[in-house]
Amino acid sequence: MSxxxxxxxxxxxETVAERIKRIRFVPVDGRPLPTFSAGAHTVxxxxxGAKTIKNPYSLMGPLGDTTxxxxxxxxTNNSHGGSQFVHEKLxxxxxxxxxxxxxxxxxxxxxxxxxxxxxxIGITPIMAMADQLxxxxxxxxxxxxxxxxxxxxxxxxxKQRYGRKIHHYQTVSARRIDLANLLSQQPLGTHLYxxxxxxxxxxxxxxxxxxxxxxxxxxxxxxxxxxGGLPFDVELAKSARTVRVKEDESILQxxxxxxxxxxxxxxxxxxxxxxxxxxxxxxxxxxxxxYLTDEEKEQGRKIMICVSRIKGQRVTLDL
Amino acid sequence: xxxxxxxxxxxxxxxxxxxFAKVHVFAADGDGAQAVIDLFERQGRDINGRxxxxxxxxxxxxxxxxxxxxxxxxxxxxxMPTVATAITRLVGVLNVARMGTRIYAxxxxxxxxxxxxxxxxxxxxxxxxxxxxxxSRARRVQxxxxxxxxxxxxxxxVTCAHCGLSLLVRDHYSKRRAAFxxxxxxxxxxxxxxxxxxxxx
Ligand code: FES
Numbered sequence: 001m002s003x004x005x006x007x008x009x010x011x012x013x014e015t016v017a018e019r020i021k022r023i024r025f026v027p028v029d030g031r032p033l034p035t036f037s038a039g040a041h042t043v044x045x046x047x048x049g050a051k052t053i054k055n056p057y058s059l060m061g062p063l064g065d066t067t068x069x070x071x072x073x074x075x076t077n078n079s080h081g082g083s084q085f086v087h088e089k090l091x092x093x094x095x096x097x098x099x100x101x102x103x104x105x106x107x108x109x110x111x112x113x114x115x116x117x118x119x120x121i122g123i124t125p126i127m128a129m130a131d132q133l134x135x136x137x138x139x140x141x142x143x144x145x146x147x148x149x150x151x152x153x154x155x156x157x158x159k160q161r162y163g164r165k166i167h168h169y170q171t172v173s174a175r176r177i178d179l180a181n182l183l184s185q186q187p188l189g190t191h192l193y194x195x196x197x198x199x200x201x202x203x204x205x206x207x208x209x210x211x212x213x214x215x216x217x218x219x220x221x222x223x224x225x226x227x228g229g230l231p232f233d234v235e236l237a238k239s240a241r242t243v244r245v246k247e248d249e250s251i252l253q254x255x256x257x258x259x260x261x262x263x264x265x266x267x268x269x270x271x272x273x274x275x276x277x278x279x280x281x282x283x284x285x286x287x288x289x290x291y292l293t294d295e296e297k298e299q300g301r302k303i304m305i306c307v308s309r310i311k312g313q314r315v316t317l318d319l
Numbered sequence: 320x321x322x323x324x325x326x327x328x329x330x331x332x333x334x335x336x337x338x339f340a341k342v343h344v345f346a347a348d349g350d351g352a353q354a355v356i357d358l359f360e361r362q363g364r365d366i367n368g369r370x371x372x373x374x375x376x377x378x379x380x381x382x383x384x385x386x387x388x389x390x391x392x393x394x395x396x397x398x399m400p401t402v403a404t405a406i407t408r409l410v411g412v413l414n415v416a417r418m419g420t421r422i423y424a425x426x427x428x429x430x431x432x433x434x435x436x437x438x439x440x441x442x443x444x445x446x447x448x449x450x451x452x453x454x455s456r457a458r459r460v461q462x463x464x465x466x467x468x469x470x471x472x473x474x475x476x477v478t479c480a481h482c483g484l485s486l487l488v489r490d491h492y493s494k495r496r497a498a499f500x501x502x503x504x505x506x507x508x509x510x511x512x513x514x515x516x517x518x519x520x
Binding site for chain 1: 339341420421439441443
């Protein structure tokens, strides 16, 4: 959220695989976009009738291209609708705004080697990483698993560019990635980056820890999309207002619809920016973020309003 | 003076075993051997997998650390006569190491600093090296003026071994160079030097 959002136009929409679209944004005023580093994301603000949708997407690169940004969007069945809107209603020529890029998943360039692991749509930030590492000439390997051959967006493109550094796996076939073996074979000084479905991220991180990898060398893009749930009321202590959070919106979205502007960065429970103090809650907090520690979640005095909800009638926040 | 309370001053929290590591590489000099021996006593059961010790036998007239290290359940002890030769041997050990190897450093700040520096050159995050300070507090000082290194400095002010300037030894530490900074102390009035005391014993 550094600086004002940038108005952009959708210059290209391309179906790259089953349920995956690649979208290119170009600046409306024709001025160069900010440069970004691999792993960065932008929050795209789209208007669907009266509804405003704000979703974070990783920037795919190519790096250094300031004439436009590219993202990929997987169509999901999640009711929150960002992906549905993109797939059904975002056409070439449409206008949206994007935030300045910020990076919660940066490469550690002190590494001697980088091990990139992607699952499904998790390939998007990893593609930018491969691009950056290729440009600076640091050794890397990319292990990419997809559900079916045709859902393997970008496999050919990656193989063409980086050749044997690309390893592709299909999870439905017998060619499954042998993680334990892969993790035990890496030279000292390797950093690991994983992006994909939650279970995959957790598996990779657990196996890496068991293989003796130190925390400092493990990097994951842990964006969660906000989940729906039962509605509840949020009481804002400072502004003495009450806002209703509906089934299909997050606390953050509800507050924004009510005209408030709480700070956020990732909108995916990863960055910590939207951390809010809970003054009281008549039920339980459903923590869906990857930011608070288990202890903090247990204590129930903080909530990440971009993804978490409560099970109860009413929660009072220090806002 | 500009000596205390500087953030870059390294901290050495003490050795603890990494129960997940597949290979444990210990780099130690002088009394640092005792830190390794103590760790095995405290946490031996957590040290699984291969253990390699690179030891600089620099403690004069000290207990026979080399054979006490060899008596530990370790695969190999490389016993070297100086810190410099130990570091060279450590390069050989770590060059072929894989992820899953945990590096420990114990002993003088110089030994620890050089080990952390090497780990960093090999792409490891410096914070992954588990450290414990033992023995002399003598410092390795880099002259900020001529960049020369002066070893085993125990006083607050030292004459640079290369350019001969009188240097104030600061707490400002460079991980990349594994050295404390020495800044000319009499730049204003040549020869006007504060009292010299032994503070890094
Ligand atoms: S905005 Fe990043 S955790 Fe909520």
